[in-house]
Each structure stands twice: as structure tokens, then as C-alpha cells.
Amino acid sequence: MAKIPALSFFGKTRELLYLQSYIRINDNTSALIENCRQIYECTEVCVRLLTGRFEIEIWGSGLTLSSFSENSVMVRGMIEQVRLVSRSSRRTENDSGKY
Amino acid sequence: MTLGSIDYTVTGSSFSRFFRGLINERMVYSDLKSSEEIVVMTVPFEYSRRFEKMCRKEGYTFERTRFRGMLRLYDMLLHRSGLIAGAVLSALMISYYSNVILTITIDTDDPEIRGKITDVLKEDGVTPGAYIPDIDLVLEERSLKSKIDEVAWAGITRTGSGIAIDVIESIDAEKGFNVGMPCHLVACEDGVIEDIELLDGQLMKCIGSGVTKGDIVVSGKVVSESSEWTSEGEVITRNTRYVRSIGKIRGSFVRTMVFEQPFDCEVKSLTGEKTDLRYLNIFSADIPLFFGLPDGWYETENEERHFPEINGFMLPFGITEIHLNEFDIRSQQLTEKEAFDRTEKQAKDYEKNFLGEYDMLSKDYKKEVTDSGVKLTATYELYGDICQERDFFIPRNIINDSVDLDEGRDDGE
Numbered sequence: 458m459a460k461i462p463a464l465s466f467f468g469k470t471r472e473l474l475y476l477q478s479y480i481r482i483n484d485n486t487s488a489l490i491e492n493c494r495q496i497y498e499c500t501e502v503c504v505r506l507l508t509g510r511f512e513i514e515i516w517g518s519g520l521t522l523s524s525f526s527e528n529s530v531m532v533r534g535m536i537e538q539v540r541l542v543s544r545s546s547r548r549t550e551n552d553s554g555k556y
Numbered sequence: 557m558t559l560g561s562i563d564y565t566v567t568g569s570s571f572s573r574f575f576r577g578l579i580n581e582r583m584v585y586s587d588l589k590s591s592e593e594i595v596v597m598t599v600p601f602e603y604s605r606r607f608e609k610m611c612r613k614e615g616y617t618f619e620r621t622r623f624r625g626m627l628r629l630y631d632m633l634l635h636r637s638g639l640i641a642g643a644v645l646s647a648l649m650i651s652y653y654s655n656v657i658l659t660i661t662i663d664t665d666d667p668e669i670r671g672k673i674t675d676v677l678k679e680d681g682v683t684p685g686a687y688i689p690d691i692d693l694v695l696e697e698r699s700l701k702s703k704i705d706e707v708a709w710a711g712i713t714r715t716g717s718g719i720a721i722d723v724i725e726s727i728d729a730e731k732g733f734n735v736g737m738p739c740h741l742v743a744c745e746d747g748v749i750e751d752i753e754l755l756d757g758q759l760m761k762c763i764g765s766g767v768t769k770g771d772i773v774v775s776g777k778v779v780s781e782s783s784e785w786t787s788e789g790e791v792i793t794r795n796t797r798y799v800r801s802i803g804k805i806r807g808s809f810v811r812t813m814v815f816e817q818p819f820d821c822e823v824k825s826l827t828g829e830k831t832d833l834r835y836l837n838i839f840s841a842d843i844p845l846f847f848g849l850p851d852g853w854y855e856t857e858n859e860e861r862h863f864p865e866i867n868g869f870m871l872p873f874g875i876t877e878i879h880l881n882e883f884d885i886r887s888q889q890l891t892e893k894e895a896f897d898r899t900e901k902q903a904k905d906y907e908k909n910f911l912g913e914y915d916m917l918s919k920d921y922k923k924e925v926t927d928s929g930v931k932l933t934a935t936y937e938l939y940g941d942i943c944q945e946r947d948f949f950i951p952r953n954i955i956n957d958s959v960d961l962d963e964g965r966d967d968g969e
Binding site: 493494495496497498499500501520521522523524525526527528533 | 572575576578579582583584585586587588589590591595
């Protein structure tokens, strides 16, 4: 397991430059994801998005995707599960960049 | 999404390039759902061209499946041209009627002043249907004030598609108090005095004397003399008093009038042709429902106004029908008898209108035929008032002298 530093210089920089991914979830009906870089998949049961450091998986039913401003998407539908997978761990598992 | 949105169905094999394109193009969309081979999404109309261009560039086929919002309305309107025509017509009518006079409200209770104001407005072209921006309301106010004596002040304000005229009526100045002013009774006819009723003034003529126009019959300057014998002889004191002559001076006089009628005259005769004019009335506006007035001369037979009513309340729009009869003016050659009949009618009208206040002692008509017509010379012997009041002014120095005299007399007493 990778060691997480107590104070990450890049992490602080990303925070100050608002380059982190911001996720806001309203009940189980919608989720707004900002700083989204890529859409991998958008089916009725699963939406997979790529942000700066994470791959976000949203599971549920009747999911739809909307975008009203730059680099932000909104997932609507009945959300059951949100999973954040670190891109670094994905690379470690050699399971990225194939979409 | 002011202009509405379009539902698209995009087909392709893999949509990773498509999703990347959405992010790169910063596309705005909603309700995106994808399955194995199709993507369903809604794109605003403003972004639809960019979206379609992106699809073509990335090699995806798309299909417009549905229009939403305003686009749906536009699509519906395209198939209902009547609605568009009605909207355009309404817009044109609104723009037209907001700039023309529909109502003229005159704030006065006096129907005579109202009529005069209406006439002046009509004369100046300020009538229902007139283009309001072309009317200088300040000039019109001045026009009303200068042309109508009864209007002391006038203010015109624009009230939407109408104008409101507020007027302040002039109050007649109190007539000069002339009861105390001295006056003569002056003859206004050449005649003989037969009866005198004198209340004040100095009579200058007696019964039976003849007077001509302008003679002073009763003078307002009353001069009285008193004589007194002293050691130095007779002292005559003359007092002058100025009064207002009051009385009735009746007498008989002769008045001669000449009435003429040419043989050639113009008469108005109806041709039997009838025409109807119809106007659409909206508030005060009379919109003609005909193209051009018919040629010729017409007189109005009657006017019918058809306005719908709801519970006795008349609605401000309807139709006015004016029935016209055509007439022709043609020259007519009168016979001698017809011409004399007309002169006699003129004489009768004159007697009725101007000689009613006199007693007619005798009347004589002398008929004469000239080259172009006939002449009736009427000689009336009348009895009545032959004098009228005529004010005169006393010189200031005389008034001052008389005041001094009065004061001296008071002191003596």
C-alpha cells in the first residue's frame, strides 16, 4: 500500500487552484461533479467519470447525464452507490486507459 | 435554453471519442443516456449546430427525434399561418392605434363650449384617427384659447391613445354699472311724436313735433334757472343737473324696404339616388368601411348607430350607417308670379322677425318688374318706440365744479 504523505505539496497546490474534483450529492437523486475531465461510460445503471485524481463510478438506476457548464456534469436518477477509485491505484493495477 | 432544445439519437460503435468530444467542445446537454450502440441526449438549440458538426467530424450519425420548448411552438406556428397573421396584424394595429387619437375627452359641462372646442379641433385636424406625434399640443392649446372666447385656459394631455382637454371657462366680467350715467333719449326713426311717458330728463320736443334720426328728444342735461331780485338788480342762478333720461317716446313713422328676386336662380333637386356610408366606431374613432367618397352632392337623410349593449351598457364599438340622398343643383327660370311669391315670402319673414315690436298701422306693397327680376317695395307705417338711450360723458372740470358747489352749499346751510 502506498504511503500517503502528511503534507502533499501538489495536493495543496491543486486545492488552491481549485483543480480538485468537487462532488455534491443531493439525497439519492442527483450528483454534481465539477472538474470532470472525461466521460467513460453513461448507461442507465452506471456512470463512470474521470477527474484529476479519481475515477468516479456512480451506480444506480435510470441515470442520465447533463452538462450545463464547462467541466462539470450532473448525474440524475436513483443513485445507489458512489465509488471513487484513485487513478494511481488504477495504474498500479494496470487497469486504466483502456476506455 | 430560450429557443428550446432538440432531442438527438446518436448511433455509432464506440462512444469514447464522442464523450471526449463533448468535453472538448464544452457542449451543453442534458438527459444523456447511452447503450451499446446509441446515445440519446437533449441539446439546446443554440448548441445544436456545434453538436451536429462535432458528430460529423467524429463520424457518428445523428437523428433529430423531437423538438422541445419554444422550438415546438415555432414548429406548431409554422403549420398555423393564421396565428402568425393574426399576431402580425395585432402588432400592426397596436402600433397604429397607440399613435392615433381614439378618444377625445373634453372636460366641460357646457355643451356649447364642447361644440366650439370640437369645431376648432376639427378645423385644426385634431380628430379621431389623427396621428398624435404630428400634433403640437401646445399650439393646439393656444388655438383653443385664442379662437374661443369662452375658454380662459386650455390644457391638452395625452392619455394613451387619446387626448384629454381640460378647460377653464371664462367668467363674464360684470357689466359696467351704467344706471347712474347720464344719457339722452335720441330719435332712431324719422317720425312724429304721439305719446310721451317721461320719468326723468328734460323734454326737448313736444307731442306732435316731428323728429329725424339723431334728434335729442329727451336731454339728460337738465338746466334749471332761478331769478332773484337784489339791490343790484335781477340775479339769475342757473343750475345744471345731469340725469339719466328715462321714458317712453312713442310715435308713428314710415319704413320702406325693398325685396328683390332675380328670375334666374339655382334650386336643389333630389335625383333619387341613395348611398349608404358605413363607419366602424371604436371609442371615438370613425374608421370608414368604404373606399373614397362618392362623387356628387349629397344630403344626409338620417344616421343610424348600431352599438351592442350588455345589460343596458353600450359598448364603445359598433357600426354607424349614414344614409345619403343625392341632389343636383340646377338653374331654374322663375315666372313673374313665382318671383313675386318669393319676394312676398321674404317680406313676410322680415315683418315677422323685425317688425314684431311695432304696431303696424298700414302696409303697402309696390310691385315692379325689372329686366332681370322683380322688385317688391314694402312701405310700412308703424307705431312704436322711436327713441333709444345714448350715453354721454360729462367733462371732468364740470364734475369738479359741481362738487365744489355742493360743498359750498353744505357750508352755507
